[in-house]
Amino acid sequence: MEEQQPVNVNSLAAAVSYNRGRESGMHAGYEEGYFRGRANAIAARRGRAFPVRPLHILYVSSGKLYPYSPIDQAIIATLQDMVRQVTIADPRQQLADIAAQVKPDLVLALDGMEIPLHQVDDIRNKGIRTAVWLTDDPYYTDTTSQMAPHFDDIFTLEINCIDLYRQLGCSSVHYLPFAAYRGHYFPLTVPSVVRRDVNFTGSAYWSRVYFMNPIMPQLMSYNTGINGLWWDRIENYHQYASKIDVNKWHGPEDTNQLYNGSKIVINLHRSHLDESVNNNTILKIPAASPNPRCFEICAASAFQLTDARDNMASFYKPGEEIETYSTPQELIEKIEYYLTHDKERQEIALRGLERTLKEHTYAHRLHQMLSILFP
Structure with a gap:
């Protein structure tokens, strides 16, 4: 009778473990691929088409670094697709002179805390409309409550701040939270480098x-x-x-x-x-x-x-x-x-x-x- 070779238990266990790990990995890979496929299908759907308005907007950036600068980028890029012309300025420039030169339909400032308020007053005195989109309500209301009345229109991302600015005499106050910019945040088509x-x-x-x-x-x-x-x-x-x-x-x-x-x-x-x-x-x-x-x-x-x-x-x-x-x-x-x-x-x-x-x-x-x- 032929002698049976002993079974290598360690090798058998390793093979079973390998196969289970392989099956688990394949399943996880399939699940992630399926999820990413669905996410990208949602992202690829044709969204709402917004009108392009015959407006010229002088956009005054926050003048601050991250995390404000990506918001500036998002707003500028989006506005450029929605209006006829966007002129970009920095709060440290002579904004009243720029506004007098380019004659925009609107001067829109993000945050506004870096803008000398006499510049805003000068722009309004020239008959040019001004608006500010406040970035940090309600965390800096001691400052924004002094600043807001200098603008024609106030947009705040905090619903609880609307009454504050109206009580200060601002006649045009609106709730407008921030959002997502699709050029920055979107589903990846391949697995992230981070796990x-x-x-x-x-x-x-x-x-x-x-x-x-x-x-x-x-x-x-x-x-x-x-x-x-x-x-x-x-x-x-x-x-x-x-x-x-x-x-x-x-x-x-x-x-x-x-x-x-x-x-x-x-x-x-x-x-x-x-x-x-x-x-x-x-x-x-x-x-x-x-x-x-x-x-x-x-x-x-x-x-x-x-x-x-x-x-x-x-x-x-x-x-x-x-x-x-x-x-x-x-x-x-x-x-x-x-x-x-x-x-x-x-x-x-x-x-x-x-x-x-x-x-x-x-x-x-x-x-x-x-x-x-x-x-």
């Missing part, structure tokens, strides 16, 4: 530090990445330093990679009561409206887990297009849930993308602004 379970991008304001401190061990037990200013403030920072890009700003291209490469993107709004960075000490106006990041995350086809704000449901349906949390523990619980429910997470992300492209791009916002100013 994370959880991502958070933003500065470590003290309110965020206090919120995160008690859950950091659980949060960082996942493949989690954090980037932004001041995150060395967090308790036991040295334990998590390898997962935190401290004091590093990511531009739109890198941020879009982060969003596309993360299963869950956390959005945590700043507090209106943080006197160490805010200038909202007199009225302490609370914030109810979503930040620009809310729209940008969805535009990148990412699943967003955001803290609840009073006016959030006006933009997205919680549980259908985004997901919300109210406490640190609820955040951890929903991270655990959605990391193990891939299909549900992806469907919410796709619905959030679709809603954003239908209603929350800069083209939608600027069409609304121009329809108000030039009905």
Whole structure:
């Protein structure tokens, strides 16, 4: 009788493990490819066509660096597709002289805090209409309340600030939140160079530090990445330093990679009561409206887990297009849930993308602004 060779148990186990890993990898690759295909199909749909208006706009940029400069870029690029002519200026230039020379239909300023107010007054005295789109309401209302009455038209991204400017005598005050710029935030067609379970991008304001401190061990037990200013403030920072890009700003291209490469993107709004960075000490106006990041995350086809704000449901349906949390523990619980429910997470992300492209791009916002100013 032929002698049987002994079975190499280790080799058999390795083969089984390899095959299981291969099948799992193929399944994961198929699922991601299917998701990206659907996301890009949504992004490729023909959107609403906006009219090109016979207007000349003198656009005054914020005069600030990131994160304001990408918003400047988004507004300029969008306006150039929507009006006859856009002249671009910097707040440090002699704006009244430029306006007198080019004779625009409108001088539109982003933020406005770097513009000498006598320049705005001079422009208005020449019979040229002025408008400002305020970027940081309600966090700097001590300053904006002094500045706003110098402009003809006020656009604020915070619904709770409308009454403030009207009480100051501003006759034309409108709620206009920011949006997503499709040139910056969009679904990738190939896997991102970043691979994370959880991502958070933003500065470590003290309110965020206090919120995160008690859950950091659980949060960082996942493949989690954090980037932004001041995150060395967090308790036991040295334990998590390898997962935190401290004091590093990511531009739109890198941020879009982060969003596309993360299963869950956390959005945590700043507090209106943080006197160490805010200038909202007199009225302490609370914030109810979503930040620009809310729209940008969805535009990148990412699943967003955001803290609840009073006016959030006006933009997205919680549980259908985004997901919300109210406490640190609820955040951890929903991270655990959605990391193990891939299909549900992806469907919410796709619905959030679709809603954003239908209603929350800069083209939608600027069409609304121009329809108000030039009905």
